[in-house]
Amino acid sequence: MELFLFKPSGGQASARRLPSWALLVIIGAGLALLPVLTHLIDAPFYITLFSRIMIFALIALSLGFILGFAGLVCFGQAAFAGVGAYVVLIMSDHAANGVPLVEWPFAIGSSSSAFITWPAAMLASGLVALVIGLIALRTRGVYFIMLTLAFAQMIYFFFVNLDAYGGEDGASLAERSSTAGLLDLDDKIVFYYVTFAILALAYIILRKFVDSRFGMVLRGGRQNERRMAALGYSCFRYRLVAFVISGAIAGLAGALMVNHGKFISPSFMHWVRSSDIIAMVVLGGTGNLMGPILGAVAILGLEDVLSGYTEHWHLIYGPLLLLCVLFARRGLYGILTGKGADND
């Protein structure tokens, strides 16, 4: 038997809770004004922390899109992000050394510009997602999970063996991506707002997508694939496109990640990382796009607070996650807005 914190009938119970637009305003305004706040309380450390949180929120958002709306539990999200990060690292490295990226059949020079390397990161991650999706999306449920896990580990070991870029130890990014002099990404606050803008843009675009015809097909396929086929839909191609979009967004998050820490290593792509991201989506609430952002803020924020007190912060975090899964099917989003789990 499943436990519901909120009766699925909806309506009255939600009246006293936050409407979801208000929650969105709170999250948006909170993140937008955070640097002002940290300046007031003189705690610039939080700018770096929240830049990192927003990058993870972007990865979680990319997963929440396919998990919540298409029902695809993908264990490869961190790997997609890692691919994006390595693309930026490798291109920047080539550019710094003046070595062309490709020498045959024709030479392609490299670049360290964000306008080139970040889209390249999205393209590479999207392509990786395309290849994985072509195979994994032919399966369902636990087989899909296992296949994405297997592919993610293959990518992980590929980079472990990539000795030219540090192998298992990873590699440092010498310089942050250049932006043709428009922005100084070395400035913490500029970087924070670039990350914020990308997260906001991704949210808006995905929000459009999930409410479009395309999104309705994804939702329908999640609820009843058999019926979708009987209506004349082939869910596979829609899922594949969603999977590629998701991979590309995760790749962009990877590009931000390597710029944020000026470092990337394969450990970032380990499947355990992907499971952390799944936890963010589940804790935040599936089936809406604010949930993953809330989940990332909650988990990474909690990690930061709890790890200040004890090394064994997982002992608190674990049961919290469990309670959330058991009692609030729509996670933090459900708790805050009172939205039940049954309305798609």
Next chain:
Amino acid sequence: MTELLRVCELSKRFGGLLASNRLSLQVKEGETHALIGPNGAGKTTLMNQLSGELSPTEGRILFREHDITHLPVYRRTALGIARSYQLTTIFPGFSALENVMLAVQAHQGHSFHFWSNARREPGLRRPAQELLARVGLAPRADVLASNLAHGEQRQLEIAMALASEPALLLLDEPLAGMGAEDGQQIIGLLETLKRQHTILLIEHDMNAIFSLADRVSVLVYGTVIATGSVDEIRGNADVQKAYLGTKDEGKGVQHA
């Protein structure tokens, strides 16, 4: 009348069980054709092969003289075959209107439209509202499908099947699990549909069959033992034997 669907010597084997046994059947354009038979006769198995959810072991299925035996479900839907299921299959998390809108959308080309809000598109809403009105569900348009009564969910299923403007409607026990009153409503609905669509119908309710069917085929042990008008079938000795005959086949009687 021309022939719409022809099933030739269809066999479906599940391990040792022959669920369809060299089954042959013709459905004419415009008719309402009922399939009856005792439980386990292979009626739903036949439906699943016609809709494409099961692939036959042997034999052929021709729709408008095209061989569709190996086409996937969604291709057959595009050709004009729509079905409803014995067990209700709807989208529980969508409203009644959204369920039908998704069905309407399926027949307006591909769905790689990423930007405009599908729920607000008049091109989806209006046809969906008309379909809901046709099956008598217009007042319930905004109710979550999972909160609809059982009979209403069956009506919703039919509305979704109709969205493709199908040439052939496959209805698997549209009256299943319904009270007499709801049943009458569905029968009334099917009576209006039969003027516009060719219908192949599985049903146990003999009253429904008497009032709806132009022809009846009797399925026993995976094969058609008789086809004819309602009166012909009632007078057929083989049918009586199959339905009323020996003890272990007697289970069908309670439905008949």
